[in-house]
Amino acid sequence: MASSIRPARPGQIDRASQPDRTKIRRSIRAWFARTARDLPWRTHPAGSRPPYLVLVSELMLQQTQVSRVLEILPRFLKRFPSMESLAQAQESEVLSAWTGLGYYRRARHLQAAAQAIVRDHDGSLPSDPRAIRALPGVGEYTTGSLASLCFDLPIPAVDTNVQRVLQRLYVFDADPKSPKTNAWARQQATELLTPARSQSKKKAPIAIPDPVPGSGILNEALIELGALICTPRAPKCDQCPLRTNCLARARNLTDAIPRATTPNRRTPVYCAVVVIQDRRGRVLIEQRPESGLWAGMHQAPTLERTDRPPRPKEIKASVPIAVLREQSRFDFQTTHRDLTFVVYQAEHRPGARVAVSGRQWVAPNQFPELALSSPQRRILANAATRA
């Protein structure tokens, strides 16, 4: 739909023609009631959902596709059915159960949050948003989702999807990565969640203590709308419950808002992985450093460089073996890195000291107990079939 109306200036909204919040609330709630996906963490209506389930699923869903979480969540909950069981588990068990989700720091944060809840709150998620925000790994977004989905508190849960919906709805043309834009979006979302309350900007939304019926549903509906309908490219405006309220649609600006940002630079990483087996078929395993990518996880000895592939001489210096045979290679991507794996097969020479520096021989039937990244799991699965 073409329009001659000019967009708001960058970072400003056109206050004269702001969409009606009452209509937005009504439309999006009705749409969500009709179309909400049947997802395993939606066991109870938003606003009265079991905190442990929300905590686990929300941390899994950060930067991860729903389809992947659907695969992993049941297995994780079977292994750790309660806050207490997660708090008491070995970290390596938690990382192992997290395999396939990536961003393993989230798994550590999840367990640390469970431990803090058990230690400081008798095992129950606190309902005070400030106490939720103080939990390890819980930022503004997760505070909003936990507070609203579990306790119906009117705390906004603004992720990039929700921010995009709001920027389009109000034609807020500003850098989507700017903290000011996020603060603006949180203010808009707070006002959507608190219809009966006077909108005092002096009062920090995180301090609002009283439940407002429907806050959880509104937050969840906005998240769903951003994920499924108001997508970054080619939003499905014809299916959108807010199409008659949306300024970006009315002004033909859905492609321009939010404005494009410079993509993050990706780092190439060249990985040489050495698979060494002893006569009993056990494989040499080491642990990664405690910080950085896949921190603390296990792997076959791996040498990494970001400037060029490691040379055979360098590989042999890091793992004292004589012969290297290239066996396979494959590429793997994380959000910020392009990794190239070259897998070498090396035979253990009796007498050569390879199980040093924290390295140990591990039998293939113990691989499922190791915390492994996806590429290392793939490499070791191949090694196991050869053992």
Ligand code: SF4
């Ligand atoms: S009408 Fe289109 S641009 Fe506007 S909120 Fe809906 S999907 Fe997004």
